[in-house]
Amino acid sequence: MKIGVIGTGAIGGYYGAKLALGSNEVHFLLNSDYEHVKAHGLKIQSDQGDIILPKVNAWNCTKDMPKCDLIIICLKTTSNHLLEELLTPIVHEKSTFLSLQNGLNPDKDIKLLFPNNPIFGGLCRVGVNKIGPGLIQHINYETILLGESQRNESVMTLNSLSELFIKANIDIELHANILEVRWRKLCWNIPFNGLTTVFNQDTDKIVKNTETRDLAKKIILEVISIAHIDGIIIEKDFANQTLTLTDNLGPYKPSMMLDYEAKRPLEISQIYEEPIKLALENNCKVPEIQKLYKSLQALNS
Numbered sequence: 087m088k089i090g091v092i093g094t095g096a097i098g099g100y101y102g103a104k105l106a107l108g109s110n111e112v113h114f115l116l117n118s119d120y121e122h123v124k125a126h127g128l129k130i131q132s133d134q135g136d137i138i139l140p141k142v143n144a145w146n147c148t149k150d151m152p153k154c155d156l157i158i159i160c161l162k163t164t165s166n167h168l169l170e171e172l173l174t175p176i177v178h179e180k181s182t183f184l185s186l187q188n189g190l191n192p193d194k195d196i197k198l199l200f201p202n203n204p205i206f207g208g209l210c211r212v213g214v215n216k217i218g219p220g221l222i223q224h225i226n227y228e229t230i231l232l233g234e235s236q237r238n239e240s241v242m243t244l245n246s247l248s249e250l251f252i253k254a255n256i257d258i259e260l261h262a263n264i265l266e267v268r269w270r271k272l273c274w275n276i277p278f279n280g281l282t283t284v285f286n287q288d289t290d291k292i293v294k295n296t297e298t299r300d301l302a303k304k305i306i307l308e309v310i311s312i313a314h315i316d317g318i319i320i321e322k323d324f325a326n327q328t329l330t331l332t333d334n335l336g337p338y339k340p341s342m343m344l345d346y347e348a349k350r351p352l353e354i355s356q357i358y359e360e361p362i363k364l365a366l367e368n369n370c371k372v373p374e375i376q377k378l379y380k381s382l383q384a385l386n387s
Contacts, residue, residue: 090154098160108254132224189356233264279342
């Protein structure tokens with residue numbers, strides 16, 4: 087099986103490296119790190135044990151890559167307008183997609199482009215940051231929550247996809263309803279991506295400060311109320327569970343905060359605009375999310 091990782095940042099680099107270490111043929115699409123990774127490989131720093139891949143299949147153009155049986159999408163959704171150009175050269179009629187992108191419905195663009203290919207969705211419960219060219223730091227957690235997004239005839243099932251990751255020592259949780267998983271992830275992404283960026287403080291500072299911790303909880307409860315409109319029932323105590331998970335994460339800069347520091351576009355459409363639109367269309371009041379979104383819009387501009 088040939089596996090393509092589209093977007094070798096923190097997420098793509100970490101999971102792709104573990105899959106490669108598990109004797110899989112993994113092909114990595116890179117941008118700014120291409121020359122470095124081609125020459126020096128990939129390195130993961132982790133308390134669980136460092137991973138060093140001195141040689142990797144590194145590419146800077148998908149037109150040069152082989153056709154792939156499993157294509158893992160790890161791009162920021164701000165780059166989804168490039169998907170047709172990037173994916174078309176490596177897709178064959180039986181290619182399977184796995185989207186590890188953030189947001190409410192990140193794989194809708196893949197469905198439009200490749201309606202006859204199976205698509206799985208995954209949410210990453212992991213603390214990883216890219217800290218240098220070809221260098222990724224693993225901080226905490228590593229679970230992928232997997233579900234089926236688009237059902238088609240495929241040689242790969244949810245169980246066989248799960249087994250592929252488990253054999254690479256990656257923790258997997260299978261879920262029948264990928265939409266519920268996405269809403270539960272938004273309960274973390276909406277408050278903590280936004281608050282860390284706006285206040286310029288890592289997650290540790292946000293949850294240790296009484297005022298910002300209370301604000302984070304209000305935002306999580308608003309996310310839960312929008313999910314209810316979408317037919318997803320999340321218990322209110324999940325807000326406390328999310329805060330406890332963040333306590334255990336320790337000092338951490340989410341991807342949006344890192345993007346802002348690097349002057350990259352912020353991933354606010356899939357994470358904020360679509361949930362807010364759903365809330366407003368159904369007369370659901372979400373004032374704290376709207377305030378946070380307006381602040382992020384200002385920073386993004």
